[in-house]
Amino acid sequence: MLTLTLTADLTGVTELRPDDTPESPFWYTFKVQCTSCREVHPNFVSVSRFEANEMSGSRGEANFVWKCKSCKRESSATIKAPPISYEQKSPPTRQKIIEFDCRGLEFTDFKPEGDWLATGIDSGSKFTAIDLTEGEWFDYDEKAGEEFVPINPRPMLQNLYDLLSIPPPLPQTVAARSEVNEEVVIRLKWGQTEYKGTLVSIDSYMNIQLSNAEEWIDQEKTSSLGQVLIRCNNVLWIQGANQNNGNGDTKMDG
Template identity: 55%
Template sequence: MLSLALTADLQGVSNLQPQDTEEEPYYYTFKVLCSSCREEHPNWVSFSRYEKHDIPGSRGEANFVWKCKLCGKTHSASITAGPHAYQIPEDPKNKTQKIIELDCRGLEFTEFKADGDWEAKGAETPTAFSGIDLSEGEWYDYDEKAGEEVSVKDVKFEIRNIKVGTELIIRLKWGQTEYRGTLESIDSYMNVLLRDTEEYIDGKNTGSLGLVLIRCNNILWMASADGVEMTDLGLK
């Protein structure tokens, strides 16, 4: 699992995020690397979280499906959480915040390019800003209601691995079953070992399972628990 994280200096604005709706989706643009042969695709690839592509040889779907030309293996990735709005950091020494989370099967994203429009709101006013271009790493405008210039500067994107110890939610492909537990280990095929695991079926907690190994071909999607609204899953 990977997350796309953002660090920025916000002046006069907050709630910075991609303009991303089903009617006008945002296309996330990455450089992609095959985890099997370590070959990096020479071109940028783009996909939206609303795209659905069949995965060859599987009943599953993904936002992005890619066949490596060097080793011939087919890999996939899906956005499992987000986009989250970037807020003015409470701690100026810790400015990095997650924007999206990705479930990657057999591939890695190594670099992100901020193509497309972003949006934000006035930090102290209801002013809405759209069409924000972050491709140059900075943006300036004027908030008439506040009577001052606003800006987004020192924009930096980072792709991070979800670390051992992260609390995850995993949904299986059948039975309306979810597992919630702490990541103990994960391999390149996305086989996951969870500890302190709780099982939910049809939104109801059925008890604690302890240490659980979940094979990759059983997983519909997974995301860190703090990136998923439990009410969206129906978990209680």
């Protein structure tokens, strides 16, 4: 048996799982390796627990049947049970999502393609069609007062052999000590663009939610944006609107 595990940093949501039903099957996408000759198929393959394929020699059916182009050996894999929901924990833990009964092959690199589901912890809101191909996802929970609900499962190291996850990279620069509900200025990495507004929420990865936000380019106001969500990899620095510390750049160590 091979086990697909997931490590995810969840805030405000739990029960993260593939949307995997007979009406909406989830296709688990991997690279495949022959256990006989150790040849790795160059392309990704997809496996559904609702698809049945016949094995040669009247040996029954499997969800996935594959013949190695190198040694010509036929192998198979079958999913025995539905996926298990990933439960929110702090700090995040590695949890089993699904198991494969593999005969003559191994699955290696996993792609989180397909729709995922999650549930709001306090509100019970159902989030659907979650896309994790970029390694992170954000949304608003209207039942919880539009609070910031990030899912950040980067690195999304779903492994088959209990490999450890690697923490996501932090922004290169950031100014410290900005508090929630404080007026802040955020400088983006691109051009001379800044956002000014009220800090509503900020997570450990520097994903930022502002209200009453304004966009400024080259010290000139260009538009009023209202509620905005700024992803961490766009942020150069953040400082209080009333702070005056030169160019505002404070190096983030670590």
